[in-house]
Amino acid sequence: MGRVSGKVALVSGAALGIGRATAQLLAREGAKVVIGDLKETEGEAVVAEIEAAGGEAMFTTLNVTEEASWQQAMAAVQARFGRLDIAVNNAGIAYTGTVEQTSLEEWRRVQSVNLDGVFLGTRYAIEAMKPHGGGSIINLSSIEGLVGDPTLAAYNASKGGVRLFTKSAALHCAKSGYKIRVNSVHPGYIWTPMVQGLTAATSDQLAARQKLIDLHPLGHLGEPDDIAYGIVFLASDESKFMTGSELVIDGGYTA
Numbered sequence: 001m002g003r004v005s006g007k008v009a010l011v012s013g014a015a016l017g018i019g020r021a022t023a024q025l026l027a028r029e030g031a032k033v034v035i036g037d038l039k040e041t042e043g044e045a046v047v048a049e050i051e052a053a054g055g056e057a058m059f060t061t062l063n064v065t066e067e068a069s070w071q072q073a074m075a076a077v078q079a080r081f082g083r084l085d086i087a088v089n090n091a092g093i094a095y096t097g098t099v100e101q102t103s104l105e106e107w108r109r110v111q112s113v114n115l116d117g118v119f120l121g122t123r124y125a126i127e128a129m130k131p132h133g134g135g136s137i138i139n140l141s142s143i144e145g146l147v148g149d150p151t152l153a154a155y156n157a158s159k160g161g162v163r164l165f166t167k168s169a170a171l172h173c174a175k176s177g178y179k180i181r182v183n184s185v186h187p188g189y190i191w192t193p194m195v196q197g198l199t200a201a202t203s204d205q206l207a208a209r210q211k212l213i214d215l216h217p218l219g220h221l222g223e224p225d226d227i228a229y230g231i232v233f234l235a236s237d238e239s240k241f242m243t244g245s246e247l248v249i250d251g252g253y254t255a
């Protein structure tokens with residue numbers, strides 16, 4: 001019996017990186033998994049991997065910034081599985097820039113994916129979970145939602161927003177008696193396409209990677225599975241007394 005057996009889970013941004021590892025682990029632990037992403041080819045590949053391992057999964061095209069896209073994705077989840085128990089609002093984008101370097105357009109693009117996407121995903125998850133006796137919502141923030149970085153003005157703002165939005169939603173759900181828990185996860189640097197892209201943009205990639213490693217007292221970057229294990233814990237009943245909490249998985253970065 002898996003830790004989330006029989007549950008239905010939707011993971012946004014599950015075609016790559018942390019979302020992909022999370023979708024695969026949720027499936028290994030018995031959940032039926034919906035991969036929601038802009039990238040159809042990569043998303044369908046994750047579905048194929050899960051099915052090849054004996055699990056159940058489907059892909060739905062999802063742009064987390066668009067309300068109509070959430071409505072379509074939720075309709076697809078209901079049509080296939082008839083319920084939603086776990087929502088992982090994972091889709092996010094990186095952007096490097098100080099406050100002086102960031103244009104209003106870039107600022108809005110980052111907030112739109114990282115903050116609007118989490119807001120809409122949480123709202124639609126609550127609507128889907130309420131009639132079926134509750135559920136668990138997990139929002140991806142970051143160490144950058146806990147401490148400031150001069151070069152990450154827009155990203156800092158979005159991830160700090162996710163942290164406190166999660167607490168507000170958690171209190172609302174608890175006080176409304178919905179049996180829906182809402183928690184945030186705060187990864188350190190994880191070796192995913194997002195971080196690979198950041199280092200690839202520099203002239204000395206090895207040095208850039210080492211600079212990131214040096215920020216983590218454990219002496220290495222995290223792997224997507226390191227975060228997936230925390231997310232599955234928050235998705236499962238093992239964390240049934242946790243809501244509005246922040247799970248920091250960062251190799252000691254913020255210690």
Ligand code: NAD
Binds near residue numbers: 012013014019036113
């Ligand atoms: P990634 O870039 O490797 O993967 C992100 C996925 O999100 C991709 O599949 C992409 O297609 C999808 N996506 C992007 N915009 C989307 C949109 N508008 N609608 C739907 N899907 C969209 O990223 P990752 O490193 O796996 O990061 C996942 C989450 O974890 C993000 O929220 C990120 O901010 C957060 N995070 C990552 C790190 C890290 O070091 N990698 C650290 C802290 C927090």
